Each structure stands twice: as C-alpha cells, then as structure tokens.
Amino acid sequence: MAEHDALTGAWNHTSFVGFLTAAIGRCRADSKLAVFFVDIDRFKNINDTMGHMTGDRVLEAVAERLQDTLGAAATLARLGGDEFAFFIEGLQDLAAVRAAAERVIQAFGSPLDFDGRRQFVSVSLGAAMGPDDALTAEELIRAADMAMYEAKLSGRRTFRFYDHRLESEARERASIQSELNCAVEGLELSAAYQPQVEITTGKILGVECLLRWTRATERGIPISKVISIAEESGLILPIGDWVLEHALAQASAWRREGLEVPMAVNLSAVQIQQETLYDAVTGRCGEHTIPTEGLKVEITESVLLSYTAEVQKSLLALHEAGVAIVLDDFGTGYASLAYLRHFPIEEVKIDSSFLHGIGNSTSDEAIVRSVIQLAHSLEKRVVAEGVEHRHQLEFLRDAGCDMAQGYLFSPAVPAAEMQALLEQRPPEWGAGL
Numbered sequence: 001m002a003e004h005d006a007l008t009g010a011w012n013h014t015s016f017v018g019f020l021t022a023a024i025g026r027c028r029a030d031s032k033l034a035v036f037f038v039d040i041d042r043f044k045n046i047n048d049t050m051g052h053m054t055g056d057r058v059l060e061a062v063a064e065r066l067q068d069t070l071g072a073a074a075t076l077a078r079l080g081g082d083e084f085a086f087f088i089e090g091l092q093d094l095a096a097v098r099a100a101a102e103r104v105i106q107a108f109g110s111p112l113d114f115d116g117r118r119q120f121v122s123v124s125l126g127a128a129m130g131p132d133d134a135l136t137a138e139e140l141i142r143a144a145d146m147a148m149y150e151a152k153l154s155g156r157r158t159f160r161f162y163d164h165r166l167e168s169e170a171r172e173r174a175s176i177q178s179e180l181n182c183a184v185e186g187l188e189l190s191a192a193y194q195p196q197v198e199i200t201t202g203k204i205l206g207v208e209c210l211l212r213w214t215r216a217t218e219r220g221i222p223i224s225k226v227i228s229i230a231e232e233s234g235l236i237l238p239i240g241d242w243v244l245e246h247a248l249a250q251a252s253a254w255r256r257e258g259l260e261v262p263m264a265v266n267l268s269a270v271q272i273q274q275e276t277l278y279d280a281v282t283g284r285c286g287e288h289t290i291p292t293e294g295l296k297v298e299i300t301e302s303v304l305l306s307y308t309a310e311v312q313k314s315l316l317a318l319h320e321a322g323v324a325i326v327l328d329d330f331g332t333g334y335a336s337l338a339y340l341r342h343f344p345i346e347e348v349k350i351d352s353s354f355l356h357g358i359g360n361s362t363s364d365e366a367i368v369r370s371v372i373q374l375a376h377s378l379e380k381r382v383v384a385e386g387v388e389h390r391h392q393l394e395f396l397r398d399a400g401c402d403m404a405q406g407y408l409f410s411p412a413v414p415a416a417e418m419q420a421l422l423e424q425r426p427p428e429w430g431a432g433l
C-alpha cells in the first residue's frame with residue numbers, strides 16, 4: 001500500500017517518480033515518453049458544494065475513468081488533491097501525444113457514475129516530452145504541470161503542450177501576483193467609469209465601474225489578466241470589495257450633486273460563491289444610502305456554468321432586494337438559453353467581439369440581431385459593449401438594441417470626467433444619434 005494512493009489505488013507520487021526515472025533511462029532518439037498532468041476542472045466547487053465525501057467518490061471515479069481510457073500502456077498516479085499524472089513510453093511524435101490527451105478529454109464527455117448518481121466533470125491536461133523538455137522526473141512533471149495550468153487559463157477542458165515560453169510566463173504571473181499584493185495594501189488601484197447610453201435618446205442610463213491599475217497599464221498587461229491572477233490567488237476578494245466600496249461611494253457622491261445614475265459593478269465567480277455576498281452588497285448599499293435599485297452587478301457566463309444552488313440562491317436574493325443582475329460578455333462562453341431562464345437576469349451585454357463583424361460579417365450581424373430578439377422576448381434589456389463606430393451604432397439602433405457602451409461615446413474615464421458627462425443633459429452626443 002505504501003506504493004499506492006490509498007483512495008484511488010493509482011500509484012502514489014513517490015512510486016510515479018521512481019517509474020518515470022527508470023523510463024527516462026530507456027528513452028531513445030526514436031522512442032520518447034510523454035508525461036501528462038491532469039487536473040479536474042472546478043474540483044474545489046464539487047468539494048465545497050457537495051462535501052468531501054462526494055469529492056472523494058469523484059476522485060475514485062476519475063481515476064477509474066482515466067485507467068479505463070488509457071489501458072495498460074500508461075502508468076497512472078494520483079499526485080495529491082485532484083491532481084493526476086500519467087506517462088506513456090514509446091511515443092514517436094507530438095501527434096501521438098495530442099491523440100492521447102484528446103482521448104482523455106473525450107472520455108469525460110459522458111458523466112461519472114457513482115452512488116447511483118451521475119456527475120459531469122471535465123479535466124484539463126498538460127504534457128511534456130522526455131527527454132526533450134526535461135531530463136529528470138520531477139522536472140518533467142513540473143513542465144507538464146505548467147502546461148496544464150496554461151490549459152486551465154485558456155478555458156479548461158483542454159490540452160496544452162509544454163513550451164519553454166511557459167517558464168517566463170509563469171515567472172511573470174508570479175511577479176504580477178506579488179506586486180498586486182502590494183498594490184491592494186498600498187492602494188495603487190483606481191477606478192474608471194464608462195457611460196452606458198440609451199441608443200434612442202443618448203441619455204446615460206448607467207455607469208460601469210472598472211478597475212484600473214497603473215502599473216499594469218504601464219507594462220501593457222491587460223486588466224483581464226490581472227483579474228484572472230487575482231482570482232487564482234484569492235486576492236480578488238479584497239480587490240472586489242475595494243471596487244464595490246469605491247463605486248458605491250462615488251455613486252453616493254454623485255447623488256448628492258443630483259446625478260442619479262445606476263452603477264454597474266463586475267463581480268467575479270469567486271465573489272459570488274461567498275456566502276456573505278448578499279450581506280456585503282446590501283450592507284454597502286445601506287452605508288452609502290444607495291437604494292439597491294441603484295446598483296447593477298455584472299456576472300459572466302462562467303459564473304452560471306459553475307453554478308450551484310448557493311450561487312442561484314444568492315443571485316435570487318440580490319435580485320429580490322432590487323439589485324439588477326447583468327449577464328456580461330454574452331456569447332463568449334457556453335451559456336445556453338436555459339441559463340437565461342433559470343437566473344434572474346435583467347440585462348444581457350453582447351460581447352464586443354461580435355460587434356467587429358458588423359458591416360462585414362453577415363453571421364456576426366445575424367448573431368447580434370438574434371441575441372437582441374431573444375433577450376427582448378425574454379423581457380431582458382440588451383447592452384452592446386465595445387461600440388466604436390457610427391455604423392455599428394446604426395446597426396444596433398435598427399436591430400432594437402437598448403443601450404450601447406464604448407469608445408464612440410467615451411472610454412472609461414476618471415470620476416471627474418464621468419461627472420462632467422453626467423452634468424451635460426443630454427450629453428453632447430445626444431442630438432447626433
């Protein structure tokens with residue numbers, strides 16, 4: 001038993017390193033080996049929402065599914081937690097490696113069966129080749145782990161090869177994370193505001209509060225990358241809290257000037273899974289004397305995809321308290337129409353990537369038109385994001401889109417500039433629409 005993982009019966013880390021070391025010794029120019037690192041997608045979610053007992057059943061079922069799929073040619077180990085690894089010897093080229101990884105991903109296309117229940121899980125994989133990528137077992141495992149991480153970043157349920165560039169990217173991420181830590185403590189963060197404009201009247205019907213971090217901007221690091229690093233490290237909680245506090249304080253200051261405008265704040269999946277979300281949001285509104293109707297929270301499709309009863313409950317509670325729930329970046333994930341029915345979503349934001357095609361891609365135009373029609377038939381408002389050109393706005397107006405946001409009106413600007421826009425009634429673009 002000392003050689004096996006007690007829960008799943010797969011080899012344990014120590015045995016795996018031993019076998020892998022021996023296999024590396026057998027490698028030849030025409031016969032390589034590949035190490036695969038496998039991680040269950042959103043396993044923490046399963047553990048948190050269904051309990052560790054169920055989590056353990058899932059791990060057993062995953063080990064079994066991996067072993068059945070790979071057969072005797074692969075040596076499979078559980079390295080710890082929800083991390084598995086396997087290696088295959090005698091592979092000739094990258095195509096064979098890719099085929100093995102794809103077989104594994106496909107194998108998780110049908111649900112796991114255990115204790116009379118069916119549970120869908122997906123996995124992300126990374127692979128490294130020996131002896132090309134590294135010479136020792138531990139280094140190969142680490143390289144495959146890095147590639148797996150890259151697979152997670154690119155959307156999960158997928159596979160990546162190790163690449164030397166990953167080393168420098170991993171270093172960059174680590175440095176961003178440590179700097180971000182200091183930024184949160186030293187208040188290097190700032191907020192910018194972008195108007196959401198009613199297309200038919202040109203009135204500002206909402207303002208989205210967006211996080212800014214000067215150091216990232218200076219280094220050309222997109223804020224979306226900063227946010228994903230913050231999500232992994234848990235830093236998104238203090239940052240999210242900072243944004244919410246900042247946005248509501250600003251909304252409150254504007255209200256005192258007679259400028260009432262709903263404030264939209266982005267919430268990450270990590271924040272939404274917090275049990276304290278409802279109290280935090282409604283409590284903050286109270287402190288700043290902002291009616292809950294004055295707040296919109298933007299969530300992404302990934303929140304709905306990883307949804308649990310808890311998430312649904314907390315979104316419903318916010319909705320019932322009067323907070324508008326907005327589905328952000330619509331069309332980029334895999335949210336189905338069913339999600340629009342099951343969640344109390346009031347507003348749908350069409351992702352800017354579809355807007356690029358307006359005027360030159362009939363399929364993008366068809367998508368935009370159908371999203372608008374669909375959302376309207378479900379009685380939801382539609383906001384188009386990333387509107388940069390006049391012809392896009394005209395298209396959206398003709399398609400019946402309610403609101404638009406983007407450079408055509410204004411980029412995200414500091415609070416004082418946003419206030420100046422709010423004070424022009426209507427703003428200068430009003431008549432031109």
Ligand SMILES: [Mg+2]
Pocket residue numbers: 208266298328
């Ligand atoms: Mg947003």
